Amino acid sequence: MKSTERREKLVSWLEKVGTLSLSEMVDYFGVSKMTIHRDLDWLVQNKALKRIHGGAACIERPSGQLPDNSFDRLSLLKCLICNRPPSQQLLYTITLRNGEQKVACCPHCGISAHLMLGDQVVTALTADFLSGRLHSAQHSYYVMEGVVAYCCKPSILTFDDEEMALRFQKGFGGTLGRFNDAIAFLKKDMSLHNPEGCPHCSSLSRKEE
Ligand SMILES: [Zn+2]
Numbered sequence: 001m002k003s004t005e006r007r008e009k010l011v012s013w014l015e016k017v018g019t020l021s022l023s024e025m026v027d028y029f030g031v032s033k034m035t036i037h038r039d040l041d042w043l044v045q046n047k048a049l050k051r052i053h054g055g056a057a058c059i060e061r062p063s064g065q066l067p068d069n070s071f072d073r074l075s076l077l078k079c080l081i082c083n084r085p086p087s088q089q090l091l092y093t094i095t096l097r098n099g100e101q102k103v104a105c106c107p108h109c110g111i112s113a114h115l116m117l118g119d120q121v122v123t124a125l126t127a128d129f130l131s132g133r134l135h136s137a138q139h140s141y142y143v144m145e146g147v148v149a150y151c152c153k154p155s156i157l158t159f160d161d162e163e164m165a166l167r168f169q170k171g172f173g174g175t176l177g178r179f180n181d182a183i184a185f186l187k188k189d190m191s192l193h194n195p196e197g198c199p200h201c202s203s204l205s206r207k208e209e
């Protein structure tokens, strides 16, 4: 497992449980204490967590609660790329280094945001297209450019289960890939059309103005 992947997993795990001990992290990731210490140092520097005696704790939000990834709250935010309200099935959410949480209307805009924000992104979650369940964007399965475009074009849909993604792709076309494939796919698409961003998104937001 790459360090970036492990750090991202660590943060999302911590956000679920609140605190973790050093030995829990060592056991889970099967790496040395030194490695975990380095991860924690890096994550502390990037304000993704704080260190406590013998382990790490999730950063307290202003409300003193765990980050609330409920759709009710996130649906109040607008897409950071095209300003559209997100839908539960397509939601993509990004946490930045400064702790700010951003929302994208669909994985298309979510991936565009990665291209735009680069290493300011600490964690990203995406909804499973069938269940709406949020899961790690790095580990999701991406169906790109299927025949049905539910939001922005070219469409990108995410699935937390490989088999479901494969079934969907068989039924509705498109290409199946992982996070890096989706990044590469959108990069190529953007360079073909418009270096500013998704042409579909930008024309839509212009029309609404
Ligand atoms: Zn959007």
Ligand SMILES: [Zn+2]
Pocket: 105, 106, 107, 108, 109, 151, 152
């Ligand atoms: Zn969209």
